[in-house]
Amino acid sequence: MQESSRTHLVLIPSYNTGPKLFDTVREARARWSPVWVVVDGSTDGTGEALQQQAASDPGLRVWLLPRNQGKGAAVMHGLRAALAEGFTHVLTMDSDGQHPSDLIPAFMQASQARPDTMVLGRPVFDASAPLLRVRGRRVSNGWTQVETLFAGIGDSLYGFRVYPIAPLLRIMARQPWMRRFDFDTEAVVRLAWGGVKPINLDAPVKYLSVEEGGVSHFRYGRDNVLLTWMHTRLMVEFVLRLPALLWRRLRRAPPFQP
Template sequence: MPDSRPVVLIPSYNTGPILPATVAAALAQGVPVRVVIDGSTDGSPDLLEPLLANPLLKVTRLAKNAGKGSAVLHGTRDALAEGFTHVLCMDADGQHPAEMIPDYFGLSHRHPEAAVFGRPVFDASAPALRVNGRKVSNFWANLETMGWGIDDSLFGMRLYPAAGLVEVFESTSFARRFDFDPEVAVRLAWRGVPILNLPTPVRYLSREEGGVSQFRYLRDNTLLTWMHTRLFFGFLVRLPWLALRGENPLLSLSPPRK
């Protein structure tokens, strides 16, 4: 069974002053952190300069904005080249709790064959539209994988086996923007990668707290609709094999939903 040597990967696009706070919180866990600046134009990458003295941190700047998925792909390839085996993706906007990093890494060390998906635990800061709207994507993702165990198809705090993630990217020209999280989840499940779900608090920061969002309701929901249409037809092609292969071997290890 392969070992696990994980690294935190933070893609960022125009995240503003919340970016260094997010990176500093991850570094405080004493783990290696890689940041991929996806063509930011707001000056936020310069705010990381004081943190670069920490040898655990490396920052890569992409010249043009290409989307979250593209930034994650770039960072994952670099992580593999450095000898890391797993990447823990975290959003740069402060939504994901850095104190949960040891929990993700611990599960990966115990089950290096698995992907560890965050199951969001929302508080009062979560917009009802976002909380309820994701149920549609979750329904389709579980249909397309015959209940493989994707508790949340859109939550961005996830730990992936790096080589398997790159293989998924190389199997499709999609999953480069907002469609990244749900599409790679479905495609990993199609490949039989075991999935563990880890309940994880999520907080939506207010504008006064420095919160930012790149989500655009019409644009991104149109992208998700097209994505699930494509994936549904891919599911139909794979249906005989998916029906015969059995369930996610680690399904019973995920905590039950409340």
Template sequence: MPDSRPVVLIPSYNTGPILPSTVAAALAQGVPVRVVIDGSTDGSPDLLQPLLSDPRLKVTRLEKNAGKGSAVLRGTRDALAEGFTHVLCMDADGQHPAEMIPKYFELSHQHPQAAVFGRPVFDASAPALRVNGRKVSNFWANLETMGWGIDDSLFGMRLYPAAELIEVFESTCFARRFDFDPEVAVRLAWRGVPILNLPTPVRYLSREEGGVSQFRYLRDNALLTWMHTRLFLGFLVRLPWLALRGENPLHPFSPPHP
């Protein structure tokens, strides 16, 4: 059975002062951290300078904004080159709790063949439109994978087997921007990668707290609609094989929905 040598990967685009706080919180867990600055124009690399004395931190800068998926692709390739086997993606905007990192790493050590997906536990800060709207994407993702076990198709805190993630990227020219999270989830399921779902608190920071969002309602929902149209056609092609392959072998190990 393969082992697990995970690293935290944080893609960032114009997240401002919240970025060093997010990175510092991850480093406080005693783990290696890699940041990919995705063409930011807000001085993000300078904001991280005080943290670069920590040998566990490395920062890569992309000159032009290429999208979250592209930043993760670059970071995952670099992680593999360094000898890491898994990448735990975290958003740079402070929504994902760094104190959950050890739990993701522990599950990865127990099940190194698996991807560990966060199942968001929302509090009162979560906009109702975002909470309810994601149910549409979740419905389609579970239809397209015949219920393989994707509890949330959009939540960005996930631990991926790095080699499998690279193979997914190489299988499509898509999944490079906001469509990254749901598309790679579906394609990993198509490949038969076992998925575990870990309940994870999520907090939407206010502007006063430094919260930022790159989500654009019309643009990104149009992108998701096009994505699920493509994936549904891919599902139809794969339907006979998906119907015969059985269930996600790790489905019983995920905590049940409340």
């Protein structure tokens, strides 16, 4: 059953995911309205075809960026447009079929009940998950726990999540990072620094084979270098922020009971 909202929308950044994009959008539209898609410089023709589809679907809107700028930049484009139209939250999901569209209503409901939080998907892997990817994200999650003083972030990389728009846009406008694959992790770290608490909900993740239409733009060397540089920056800033973070944590702690 489709649900609709004037405060919460589904935002799908997409880059050359082929026909799988249409499946993802169809499944998202079956469960939520509105759904917005930012096509990040794709050259596979999916953006133009999806725009034609949107012409007859008032719950679907599509932007075509002239060149590929990265996931974070595509999300930022959608965030600005959403804020300008009065929306307060976006649920981001990948266009490649990895994320569970059937859980969109549950994640939105959790956010609507606690709009001051970020609702984060905690991935549940099946046998299709590459072991190297699973082990690698454990390293990133470990660094994230340290950088946020163990604020309770279940997973730093899983992009199926609901963000509050205004604080995330303020964070992105202040610095030049978070525009590519580093977006998901840095977003939750900086939101946690700003006092936005996480809510973690389990969500399955699929790694589709080529025969199933799976497309991956992840590059182990390039993207792991990017993540390493990101965590290096965040750790340096974390050390500088540590006194303020500790003071905030102490102020919110309950009084000691002898």
